[in-house]
Amino acid sequence: MxxxxxxxxxxxxxxxxxxxxxxxxxxxxxxxxxxxxxxxxxxxxxxxxxxxxLTHCERCNTFSETTLCNVCADDKRRQDTLMVVEMPADLANIEQSQCYDGLYFVLMGRVSPMEGIGTNDIALAKLMARALDGTVEEVIVATNFTAEGEATAHVIGELLKDKGVKLTRIARGLPVGGELEYVDLGTLAQAVYERRGLTR
Structure with missing residues (x-):
């Protein structure tokens, strides 16, 4: 039937x-x-x-009903650090951990050749403009520790190499293959505190 x-x-x-x-x-x-x-x-x-x-925040690219999301509109947050995450769920989880007081940039995806997602399919050009706007001193790459997240981190590292900003990567307090959205808050906080340089 x-x-x-x-x-x-x-x-x-x-x-x-x-x-x-x-x-x-x-x-x-x-x-x-x-x-x-x-x-x-x-x-x-x-x-x-x-x-x-819903639209995208002009500064960080996350979902927002206003021009600037509530995080970007908060002038008490550090303006000189920018944490790059894959998705809004990752931003929300880091916020819940209360370990970071800077600003964010949300890529809205990750490089994944197996899924047909290349560098032009995520907001890398917008990230570059934001990271090099003259106020950002450190870019913290907080993509997931999956093959796709590592590939995305590598691409970001190559794009921002020798551009005058400090580039760091959150530490591997997170399990390999883990995704930020599902990590407990203590582990996530430790990974942010122990971040390291992305390029050597």
Whole structure:
């Protein structure tokens, strides 16, 4: 028996989420429609609002509803250090660790040739402009310790080499293959405190 087209559309839409295959998407769709219509409506409204109201912060590239996000707008933060992370979830996790009081730049991805993501697919040009704006003295590379994160760190190191800014990399207090979003706060704080030079 064929599904109604609207149900097929919903299942197909849910499959765009990471880690969600056809069976999981189908279960989610059935649950939302049969057991939690209020939740489905809330999800639809939240997604619509996010799509219409969110943009990127002019300075750090994270999601924001205003020109500057709340971190970039905070004049009490150190203006001379810039921590580069892959995704907004990484920024949020570092903020929760309360180990860093500078500013950020969010790449919104990482170099991953296996996924067809090259250097032009993440915000490296915007990072360069931000890192070399005359106020930044240290760039802390806090990409994940995965093959893609290391490749991204290498690219950033090459781009900023000999450009007059101190370049450091967070220490390997994090497990190899680990992602910032899932690391406990104490380990994350230690990695930031023990950061090291990226180029030798």
């Amino acid at each position: 064929k599904n109604p087209p609207s149900l097929d559309q919903l299942i197909s839409a849910l499959k765009v989420l990471p880690g969600v295959g056809p069976k999981s998407a189908q279960r989610m769709a059935y649950h939302l429609l049969q057991r939690d219509k209020a939740g489905a409506e809330k999800l639809a409204r939240a997604l619509d609002r996010a799509l219409t109201q």
